Amino acid sequence: MSLDFLSFPVGSAAIVTGAASGIGAATAQMLCAADVTVIGIDIDADRLHSLGLGPTFHPYVLDTGQPDEVGDHIGRIAARHGPIAHLVNNAGPPSSLPLSIEEGLAQTAGSVQRVTAAWMASLPADSVHASLVNVASVAGAVAGGPPPSLVTGRGGSADNGWYPAGKAAIAGLTRWHAVSAAGRYRANAVAPGITRTPRLHDIVDGAYGRDVLARTPLGRLGEAADAARAILFLLSPAASFINGQTLVVDGGGGLAF
C-alpha cells in the first residue's frame, strides 16, 4: 500500500512507545514503510530487538512508567537523532494488571504526560508539522471495560476501574495539549475497541470477544493495523487541521448497545 498521501516530509522522525508488540509494532512498521525514522521504545528488549524493521528503526529499552528515567533518556535520544517532530504515546499496562487507582493513573496518563513533556522540551521552537498521537481506548470513551458477566476472574482493572479512568484521562490530556500547545504541535488520540494483540489473547476468543463481535456492524474485531493506520493519519500532515480529537477505531462496535 502506498503511504505517499500522508505527506511526511523527507527526513521525518517519530518516537513510538510500546513499539515491540501489537499496535505499537504495527505503527512502527508502517512509519518505517512511509520513510519515517522510528525511535522504538519498549521494556521488552528481546521483542524490540527482533522486530527486523531495518536501518531506519532505532530500538531503545526504557520503562515509560519510571519517573526518574524518562526525561533524561528522551533528551539523550533527541540529541542523538536530531529533531523528532512526532510522538506516539502507545505504551501502557494491560487492564488485567492489579494496580491501585493511583498507580493506574500514574502508569497511563502519568506516563503519557512524562514522555510528552520530555519530547516537548526537545522540540525546536520553529518546528513545522510537529504532532503527537496518544493511544486511549473505547474503555475510556464509552464502555468502561468488559462487563463482569462476560469476563470473570480477570482481576486488575475489573476490581477498581483504573483502566477506563486512565484512558479517559489520556483523552482529556490530549485535548489540553491541543489547546495549550498553541500551534507548536497538534495533539490527537485514537480509542481502539477490542483489538487482536498479545495482551488480549485470554479474552478475545471468549464470551466477551464474541459479544463485541456480535455488536460490531463491520463483522470482525480490530487488528493492530486498524489502529496503526488511524495513528499514522492523525500524526501526518494529511491531518494538519485536526487537533484535540479522539478517533474511535472499533468498526462501530461501541454504537450498538
Ligand SMILES: NC(=O)c1ccc[n+]([C@@H]2O[C@H](COP(=O)([O-])OP(=O)(O)OC[C@H]3O[C@@H](n4cnc5c(N)ncnc54)[C@H](O)[C@@H]3O)[C@@H](O)[C@H]2O)c1
Ligand atoms: N488490544 C486492545 O484491545 C486495545 C484496545 C484499546 C486500547 N489499547 C491500548 O493500545 C496500547 C497498546 O496495546 P496492545 O494491545 O498493542 O498491547 P501489547 O501488549 O501487544 O503491546 C504493548 C507493548 O507496550 C510495552 N509496554 C508496556 N508497558 C510499558 C512501559 N511502561 N514502558 C515501555 N513499554 C511498555 C509492552 O512491552 C508491549 O511491547 C495500550 O496503551 C493499550 O491500552 C489496546
